[in-house]
Amino acid sequence: MYKKITEEIRERLEKIVSRENLTFDSEKMVDYSHDEFSLTEIARMPELVVKPKKTEEAAEIIRLANKEMIPVTPRGGATGLCGGCVPSYGGIVLSLERMNQIIEVDRENQMAVVEAGVTLMDFYVAVEEAGLFFPPHPGEESAMIGGVIATNAGGARAVKYGVVRNYVRGLEVVLPTGNIVHLGGKLMKSSTGYNLLNLIIGSEGTLGIITKATIQLMPSPQVIRSLIIPYDDLGDAIETVPLLIRQKILPMAVEFVPREVIEITEKFLKKKWPSSLGNTYLLIILDASSEEEMDRLSELVAGVCMEKGAVDVFVADNPEKQRQVLDIRSKIYEAIKAHTLEILDIVIPRAEIARHVKRVQEVSQKYGIWLPTFGHAADGNVHTHIMSARFEMGKITPLSEDESKAKLEKVREELYRDCKNREGMISGEHGIGIVKKPYLSYVLEKETIALMKGIKNHFDPKNILNPGKIFD
Numbered sequence: 001m002y003k004k005i006t007e008e009i010r011e012r013l014e015k016i017v018s019r020e021n022l023t024f025d026s027e028k029m030v031d032y033s034h035d036e037f038s039l040t041e042i043a044r045m046p047e048l049v050v051k052p053k054k055t056e057e058a059a060e061i062i063r064l065a066n067k068e069m070i071p072v073t074p075r076g077g078a079t080g081l082c083g084g085c086v087p088s089y090g091g092i093v094l095s096l097e098r099m100n101q102i103i104e105v106d107r108e109n110q111m112a113v114v115e116a117g118v119t120l121m122d123f124y125v126a127v128e129e130a131g132l133f134f135p136p137h138p139g140e141e142s143a144m145i146g147g148v149i150a151t152n153a154g155g156a157r158a159v160k161y162g163v164v165r166n167y168v169r170g171l172e173v174v175l176p177t178g179n180i181v182h183l184g185g186k187l188m189k190s191s192t193g194y195n196l197l198n199l200i201i202g203s204e205g206t207l208g209i210i211t212k213a214t215i216q217l218m219p220s221p222q223v224i225r226s227l228i229i230p231y232d233d234l235g236d237a238i239e240t241v242p243l244l245i246r247q248k249i250l251p252m253a254v255e256f257v258p259r260e261v262i263e264i265t266e267k268f269l270k271k272k273w274p275s276s277l278g279n280t281y282l283l284i285i286l287d288a289s290s291e292e293e294m295d296r297l298s299e300l301v302a303g304v305c306m307e308k309g310a311v312d313v314f315v316a317d318n319p320e321k322q323r324q325v326l327d328i329r330s331k332i333y334e335a336i337k338a339h340t341l342e343i344l345d346i347v348i349p350r351a352e353i354a355r356h357v358k359r360v361q362e363v364s365q366k367y368g369i370w371l372p373t374f375g376h377a378a379d380g381n382v383h384t385h386i387m388s389a390r391f392e393m394g395k396i397t398p399l400s401e402d403e404s405k406a407k408l409e410k411v412r413e414e415l416y417r418d419c420k421n422r423e424g425m426i427s428g429e430h431g432i433g434i435v436k437k438p439y440l441s442y443v444l445e446k447e448t449i450a451l452m453k454g455i456k457n458h459f460d461p462k463n464i465l466n467p468g469k470i471f472d
């Protein structure tokens, strides 16, 4: 039903963005055929990549694609983990990389207005220079603002500060018809009709192309400190979290990480983690308004952890030590990437984490496959990594391709069933994309999926914008 891009269409696109902003050389397009999801079978080459500089150019491209029945896939930093920006039906990849202007950081309203192609890295720098703070921190800073909004990204600080959705106040969006709409603004609240702004957030590029965003900022925390707490027992580590919350301590982030992946990452980076005790670690990041308040909080946290069976408490109390710890935590993915088949993104009620992780360990034993699990212990978002390897006595033993693929299906299935039984969802922050599509009906009622399909059909009756994502 989709049409191929003809010479004539290519010339018309060239008139919109000029020749140097079109790519159709297959070698150069390989990078645009995948995201960070590991398995290559979901990759697909586009027929052409187009890089608009202005919203009006993006709109013109969409109008042309809509008229000619050509699929368009929006693409940000391509750091996604479920194939969201892969052009499943070929056609055009519309890359936002040239729309990378920070239009303003408005100190008076504590809002930033930015184009969709600004990377998180550049955004954090601009916000910090203005003495302000953007709390969400998804782990990969080459992601772009449009992408983090389209996936409603989360990150480690969600437990205290929420996810990207909580900070988006306004959007400029190019609809699949090529019309441009402006939703919200520099407003702290609005009860003016249906909340279309929130419908676009997390819609994974299926309802519109985000070209500009207004983002609320916060005052910076005065003092930040990381505590590294080894435990012998993973269950004890995870069960510490509700105890902290019962004591009215809400950390900025609580991550749990098994020792094996820390050791692999230490070697990979040639950096040292502050402790080699225990089998598993809690990394607790606290923020406070003064040093005195921070000392009081740290002592409280240490007390709760030690009572729950922690082996020790290490404090990264200066910026250099903090950087070292966060560096190791954020590079785990890179260190184990070569053996990673897929990263699950299950979210369950946080009181269920320990039981879910126990189930992961049983599944790992049952299938003889390494399933390192770590994640955001305080918000219920667990990232089990399905590996093409076994991990025994500190050694990685790779599995054959056939064996890993057969195990991948079974492990996924078992863990998604466990997620459903615990009233969880199959994605807490990465989105559905292509990879999780077959499992949507595990966790959503068919009436809910039908409503979602109706919305998609209303926005995009010709199904030209990012077809093949979330559902068919």
Ligand SMILES: Cc1cc2nc3c(=O)[nH]c(=O)nc-3n(C[C@H](O)[C@H](O)[C@H](O)COP(=O)(O)OP(=O)(O)OC[C@H]3O[C@@H](n4cnc5c(N)ncnc54)[C@H](O)[C@@H]3O)c2cc1C
Pocket (backbone or CB within 6 Å): 035, 036, 073, 074, 075, 076, 077, 078, 079, 080, 081, 083, 084, 085, 096, 116, 137, 138, 139, 140, 142, 143, 144, 145, 146, 147, 148, 149, 150, 151, 152, 153, 154, 155, 156, 204, 205, 206, 208, 209, 210, 211, 333, 334, 429, 430, 466, 469
């Ligand atoms: C090492 C690593 C760590 C990560 N850590 C986290 C984490 O802590 N938390 C988290 O939530 N995620 C994390 N991620 C996943 C990823 O970074 C996020 O999903 C991120 O939001 C994707 O942004 P992107 O710009 O790379 O989007 P892309 O991968 O380019 O696209 C993602 C989706 O958004 C759509 N899209 C992109 N731009 C637009 C636009 N302008 N308008 C409309 N749709 C658009 C695409 O079509 C696609 O469906 C991590 C990934 C890696 C590799």
